[in-house]
Structure formats: structure tokens, C-alpha cells
Amino acid sequence: MRTIDWVDGAIEIIDQTLLPDKLTILRLTSVDRLIDAIERLAVRGAPALGVAGAFGAALASRTAVPAAVPAAIERIATARPTAVNLARCARRAGDRLAEGPEAVLAEALLIRDEEIAASLEMGRRGADLVIDRCGPAATVLTHCNTGALAAVTGGTALAAVVELHRRGTLAGVIASETRPLLQGARLTAWELGAAGVPFRLAVDGAGPFLMARGEVDAVILGSDRICANGDVVNKIGSYAHALGAKAAGIPFIVVAPESTIDPDTPSGAAVTIEDRGPEEVVAFGTRAVAPPATRAVNPAFDVTPAALVTAIVTDRRTIRLDLGERP
């Protein structure tokens, strides 16, 4: 099953807001519906957002009046400000607009196929690195969701985790729940269960302590944007895990497609961090947690400085930041 695909002239996605309760396929036939799906995280994860952006450009080129297509593609490209893949892939497909809608779609399908191949390669390279650093029975901690649901198939960091399991070299996984939207509890737990990988769930605040207690051999997670200096932008909570890994002396490994590396972003200081407002924090689903009118600070991402990153694994290379290499 593919998380996102182009089917009979429209985009089809698994609605991730309904997992793990319901597996529902959404058919998106307009740019507005796609942007809504992106904004409410029905589709999420850097690689999947890249494909969504490219398919969105194809959709815009077929459904909008020609003069409005470039603006529609830009609206898609900027639907989530921190996601560099979304913007880059929407624009890459849009760059073929002069050749007509079929050329835009062909480019988008190529991006999809590239993501599928990239995921296989990241899984192999990530597993190799964990075995190299931690031996043949590692327990890894992962954050947020970086599996097939974040990509088209396979995923990034979770592809490496599943590959470790396939090779018989995985002792276990600790999945950190990833407040506020609980992608770890809802999505990663669902995927690991489906793949038969042994795992335990933990609250985000427990990660560094479990590392200090010796229960984690490596942290492995994804990225939404990697800066030119090696700073890693990823789901809020990643930086705390990186501090924990450093203090415990265990590797902190980032797995992300080459396209996540943005040479135009010199460092994390240059990145706009989206604040998603109070609703996600003060309520849990439809149930209010905090008293009425409670304010919140809700950064969706954080920045892990390059100095805390052991290595960045992409579909093309393994960049050993701990050995002084840089993207």
C-alpha cells in the first residue's frame, strides 16, 4: 500500500488523522482540498509532502485556468513553511508547466518513483550504520513518524529500523509518543505493530532518562530540513533527545532524503519555526485538558545543532558529522 499516489486523475492519500482507529483513503480532486489535507496533517512527513507538492502541481495544471496555475502551485509550496521538500517538489514539477500538464504529471510521477527507491537505500544505509556503531542487537529510540506513512512506501528512519528487524539485528524499539499530535503513539506504533517489530511506547520526556539508564543504544529519526552547516530541523522534542544522546554517549542518527538538505539555509538560526497555535496543546482531540482560555507556545519543530548529530544518512551517502564531515 502506498501512503500517497496518483490514481485516475487525482491524488489519493491515507488520512493519517484517523489512524490508528480507521484506515481511510481520501481522494483529493482540487488544490484547496490538498492544501487543507496538508495543513491538518492528513498527509505529513518530508518525503510524502514532497510527493504531495509535486502531485499538487500536476493537479493545479489540470484544474486551474492557465493564468492561475503558477499562483496555485505557490500556495501549495508554502502551505507549511518549514517543509522544504514540499516547496521544492511542487516547484520542480511546476517548472515543466510550459510543456503542458502531462509533462508536470510525468515529473511528479518521477519524483514519486525516486522517493520509493530512496527509501530502500536509506533503510539499507541506516541499518548498516546502526550495526556498525551498536553491534547486532541494538535497542533504538525513534521520535515522531518516519515510516511508510511519512513517505510513499518504506520511509526514512523507520525504514532503517524495519531493515534492522528484517536482518535479525534489532533488540527492540522505544517509540516516543510525540506530543502534541502523537504521531509516535498513533502512527509509528501502528506501523511497527503491522511489521511485527517489538516496541514499547514512552512519553517524550522519558527519552533522555531512558538513555541515561542505559536502555537505548542509538537514537534514529528523520528531518524536515537539514541546513548547510548540518543543523537538523525536525519535530519538536528531537533536540531534547539529542541532548540526552550526547549525555549518554550514544549515537544520534538522522535519516532523510538528500532532497531534505537545503544548501540555501546556512544554519538553524535562519529557519522559520511554525507555531501551530494553542489548540493542539490545550486539548486532546476533542477533550479539553487545560482550563479555558489557556495560552500556549507550540513550536512544531526544533533545531538540533550539528554538534549533537552523529551522522546524516541520505539515499546517496552517509555524512559522518562526528568525523567532521558536513552536508
Added chain:
Amino acid sequence: MRTIDWVDGAIEIIDQTLLPDKLTILRLTSVDRLIDAIERLAVRGAPALGVAGAFGAALASRTAVPAAVPAAIERIATARPTAVNLARCARRAGDRLAEGPEAVLAEALLIRDEEIAASLEMGRRGADLVIDRCGPAATVLTHCNTGALAAVTGGTALAAVVELHRRGTLAGVIASETRPLLQGARLTAWELGAAGVPFRLAVDGAGPFLMARGEVDAVILGSDRICANGDVVNKIGSYAHALGAKAAGIPFIVVAPESTIDPDTPSGAAVTIEDRGPEEVVAFGTRAVAPPATRAVNPAFDVTPAALVTAIVTDRRTIRLDLGERP
């Protein structure tokens, strides 16, 4: 209003599991009901648990057959393994058993009055230290609930926060929600709102990043047990905040009654950390989050090494660990 008190021959507590939705007073007339209230966190927080233990000894001395009283007091003392105040205060009141039930109650009432006085003093000392370290307009981050609800009145770390506000020297508070049981979102938010203190709620994983971004001037929180070497046992997530504070170069201040210091516990390595099982993590209230049969690792507390602690403020002294002092 007092969080816990002795009223007409029984213990009355605010049931904290129902806040912020409902303010309900529970009347506990038996040792079994008290232990149940302790286990399900209807009463919680180190000072309040101390008073609960002492009142529990008084209750046992009045309701159990004489031969069964010592065992009943021990059951209360060990109802939560990490809470040193609970055990110490239950045993301190129980030590007067030979003088009769009224002597046990007198000792318990004395413990209650000592906690009220201690809270005032901790609030003053904690506020003095924050102003000394951060100037007259600090934004502080706090974790879990350390306010009146954790004590009889006032509290520990939150008493200092409210005192800073009373003096006009507080720019704001970031309350970290404190998964899995959300004491920050439910209880601290409720208390700060009631006291008119400006605050924002954040997910636990955001704390260290907000510190790195310069949005926090000090971390101030409580403790369930302070070891002889200065290691601090506190709610899960505290250690991650301590790592964040160290990396950001801001003070990490622990406020707790002198009775929290346990000279018989040499270091954090000697502390049994309660694992509260999967239910709190895999579900949110009554709503399941993770797929069925998901396992969890759920340590209720963590250990912050003394090297990450700037100071411990008690009702008697301010111990500057950053200057080499030890409890």
C-alpha cells in the same frame, strides 16, 4: 482552601484527578480509601503526601484494631515507593502510637502546620534566588505541579513563582504539560490562572528548545526525593529540562521541603523508580491513542544528577550546588 486537612475525625482532600473540570472534596474515612487515593494520584506532591501519610497514621490509630495499626501505617508508608515524605511522615506520626491515638493526631497536625510554614519560607527563598540570578523580569519554566495542590497551601516551586508575581518581578511562566498525567496542563495551569499569573502551556518536548531559543531565564521545579549527593528525583521529564538548562546556560532550581532530602539515599542510582504501567501512556483519559496491546515503558520519575542542578531551596536554606555546596 487547603488541599488536604483533618476535618471532624477524617481526612479531606481535593480530588486532583477531577481538576480542572470539577472541584470535588473527598472525605477519606478508612486506610483503604486513603491508599486508593494515593495510588490513583487523587492526592499527590511530596509535601501533601507527607501530610497524607501522617493523617493516615492518625486514621489507622483510630479505626484499626490496635494490633493491626503498625501494619496499616506501613501499608500507607509504602503506597508509593519513590515518595520519601509519605513514608517518613507516616512513620513519624506512628512513632507516637504508644501515647495513644490523640498523640498520633497531634503529631500529624503539627506536620501539617510545619508544611504550611515551610511553603511560605520556600516561596520567599526561591523568589530571592531567581531575582538574584535572573534580575527583576524573569520568564521561568516549571514542570509538573508544585503549587498549593502539591502541598497544604502555597506549595514549593510554584510558591516561589507566585511570590515573584506578587513582587512584580515575573515576566511570565511556561508550564510544561507533564505527560502522561498532565499535571502541568490540568493543575499548574488551573492554579496559575486562579492566581492571575500570566503563563503559557507547552508540550514537554518543547522545553529544551524554548531554552535554546532564549525564551526561558530559569527552570524551577520540585522534587520527590533529594539524595545525599545532591541528585534530584522528580517527575519524569525533569532531567530533559535540566539538560536543556545546562546547554542554554540558565539556572536549574529545585524547591522542596528539607524533609525531601534523604541522607540515607547516597545517590540517584540507589532509588527505585516506579514504573506505572502502560495504561497512562497508551490512552488519554478514556480514549485509546495507540493501537490495542501496545506495550510501554513508563517511569514516573527520573534522576537529575547534582552536576546539572544550580541550587536546592528548602524551607531552611539555599544550597548552592553550583558553588560546590551539597545537602
